[in-house]
Amino acid sequence: MSDLISKLEWRYATKKFDPSQVVSQDKIDFILEAIRLSATSSGLQPYEVLVVTNKAIREQIKPHAWNQGQITDSSHLLVFAAWDNYTAERINQMFDLTNDIRGFKNEGWENYRAMLLNTYPQRDAETNFQHAARQAYIGLGSALIAAAELKVDSTPMEGFDPVKVDEILGLKEKGLRSVLLLPLGYRADEGDWLVKLQKVRRSRDQFVTEIN
Numbered sequence: 001m002s003d004l005i006s007k008l009e010w011r012y013a014t015k016k017f018d019p020s021q022v023v024s025q026d027k028i029d030f031i032l033e034a035i036r037l038s039a040t041s042s043g044l045q046p047y048e049v050l051v052v053t054n055k056a057i058r059e060q061i062k063p064h065a066w067n068q069g070q071i072t073d074s075s076h077l078l079v080f081a082a083w084d085n086y087t088a089e090r091i092n093q094m095f096d097l098t099n100d101i102r103g104f105k106n107e108g109w110e111n112y113r114a115m116l117l118n119t120y121p122q123r124d125a126e127t128n129f130q131h132a133a134r135q136a137y138i139g140l141g142s143a144l145i146a147a148a149e150l151k152v153d154s155t156p157m158e159g160f161d162p163v164k165v166d167e168i169l170g171l172k173e174k175g176l177r178s179v180l181l182l183p184l185g186y187r188a189d190e191g192d193w194l195v196k197l198q199k200v201r202r203s204r205d206q207f208v209t210e211i212n
């Protein structure tokens with residue numbers, strides 16, 4: 001079978017990157033494509049990914065991310081930024097894109113569009129943002145697996161102040177709010193307290209319930 005599980009065992013939330021090692025563009029593109037192809041609720045893709053390589057900007061982010069060294073030592077910093085709200089315009093854009101790409105309009109699909117238009121924009125912005133943010137987490141999962149597949153190291157991160165990161169990256173003006181950071185790179189030979197420790201997970205029995 002696939003060697004994916006051994007790659008997922010190899011993956012860990014990297015604590016120290018080797019700042020001299022750069023992830024090649026084709027590997028970054030592979031990871032971004034895995035994120036882009038992720039499932040989202042109603043296919044709305046309500047988030048974007050920023051790829052930050054700019055050192056000065058990463059230095060600015062670091063103090064607002066618990067001073068975590070991975071922000072600046074990694075090769076690339078991905079920022080997952082979710083829509084701050086669902087608007088009729090955003091919903092229509094995705095439904096129109098679907099019709100454009102598929103080359104036809106479908107009554108069931110148009111009824112579904114109307115249902116979302118009658119529901120989402122009327123909800124409060126925070127509820128909509130939280131829903132959009134959950135979709136970004138699915139993309140994070142894809143990114144973690146895709147990076148492991150290429151033996152690229154990564155650190156999923158919620159440990160940052162999103163308001164500050166939004167300010168630094170000008171996300172508010174774009175109707176986005178930062179949700180997750182994902183530094184990518186290669187683990188350092190020394191100085192990572194976690195790298196040699198065993199992975200800890202509850203046993204399958206404690207995790208999976210089979211209902212036959």
Ligand SMILES: Cc1cc2nc3c(=O)[nH]c(=O)nc-3n(C[C@H](O)[C@H](O)[C@H](O)COP(=O)(O)O)c2cc1C
Nearest residue numbers: 011012013014015068155156157158159160199200
């Ligand atoms: C959503 C999310 C946020 C996390 N935030 C951080 C973080 O800010 N800094 C960090 O070093 N690790 C962070 N982690 C890593 C987790 O602590 C780690 O995934 C968990 O302990 C399991 O270990 P493993 O990923 O090494 O197998 C985060 C993980 C996830 C999924």
